[in-house]
Amino acid sequence: MILIILFFLHWYFSLFCQSFFLHRYAAHQMFVMSKFWEKFFYLFTWLAQGSSYLSPRAYAILHRMHHAYSDTPKDPHSPHHTENLFTMMWKTKKIYNEHFTFKVQPEERFSKDVPDWNRFDRFADTMIIRIGWVLVYVLIYVLSISVFELAGTHWWMYFLLPIHFMMGPVHGAIVNWSGHKYGYANFDNNDHSKNSLFLDFLMLGELFQNNHHRLPMRVNFAVKWFEFDPTYPIVKLLHATGIIKLKQTG
Template sequence: MILVVLFLLHWYFSLFCQSFFLHRYAAHQMFEMNKFWEKFFYFFTWICQGSSYLSPRAYAILHRMHHAYSDTPKDPHSPHHTENLFTMMWKTKKIYNDHFSFRIKPEKRFSKDVPDWNKFDLFADSMTVRVAWGLLYVLIYVLSISVFELAGTHWWMYFLLPIHFMMGPVHGAIVNWSGHKYGYANFDNNDKSKNSLFLDFLMLGELFQNNHHKLPKRPNFAVKWYEFDPTYPIVRLLHASGIIKLKTA
């Protein structure tokens, strides 16, 4: 049972950081926060994503490109211009690495005002740090299953480890593939974005892609009465606490 809880905590905390900090803050600047909180969420994102940490700067650039070129050949991660899920994510990885390492200079509209803490990114992205996170996950599983034989643990749970290692890309693959292939559309966005309502409980609002592409600055990704964006109440709570400041339209 302890490993199931660990897996769910890793899944949802990592996903929250991607949705709240990387997506809504870094890419879309839906709200403001001071430098202390920005650095706090950099660190918190690293803790939660662990071995699959994503740079807010590189993520924001790619995501802005995705909106500008949605489902066209220039989209960095459209399922409609790649052979399958894996080729889509490999293409995304290559473009991400080019921007992370500054090998490509993005257009100003894609890089303007993105958060950038390059020294921290270089530390968090280092192979030594990523491998250390991976070894920590393995150690926890070995101790739980094979050494202490904790109640509710089973050998098949070792198969969860690859998801721990690649948690950020796993989330990205689900959102970018499902959110542009399966579901329904509330709006005609001149792309193939969809709302995958029945999967969204797994993705904290990120699969309301059709709504989001129509209203990219709207912090609540749900539009219809039957839709619910689980991240939005947390955004409202952080706004009420003064940690962030939502922008007015």
């Protein structure tokens, strides 16, 4: 049982950082925060994502490109211009690496004012750091299952490890694939964005893609009465405490 709890803690903390810090802050700048809190959330995102840490700068550039070119051949991760889920993930990785390493210079509209702590990103992206995280995950599972044989642990739980290793890309793949293929649309956005309501309990509001593409600066991704964005109340709480300052409150 303890490993299942660990898995879901890793899943949701990593996902929160992607939704709150990488998506709503780095890419869309829906709110502002001090440099202290920006660096705090850099570190928190690294701790939460671990071996699959994503650079806020590179993430923001790709996400802005995604909005500008949604479901066209220029979209860095559209399921409608790749053969399958894995080719979409590989294409995204290639474009991400080009921007992370500064091999490609993005248009100013895609890189303007994005948070950039390059020294930390280069540290977090080193192979030894990523392998270190992988070894930590493996050690926890080996100790829990094979050494101490903790109650509620089973051999099949080792199959959860690859998801731990690739948590950030797994979340991105679910959002970009499901959110542009399955569900319903509240708005005609001239793309294939959908609201995958039946899966969003796993994604903290990120699968209201149709709503978000229509209202990209709206901090609450839910629009209809039956929709709920779990990240939104946390954002409101952080605004109320003064950690962040929302540009729009709706």
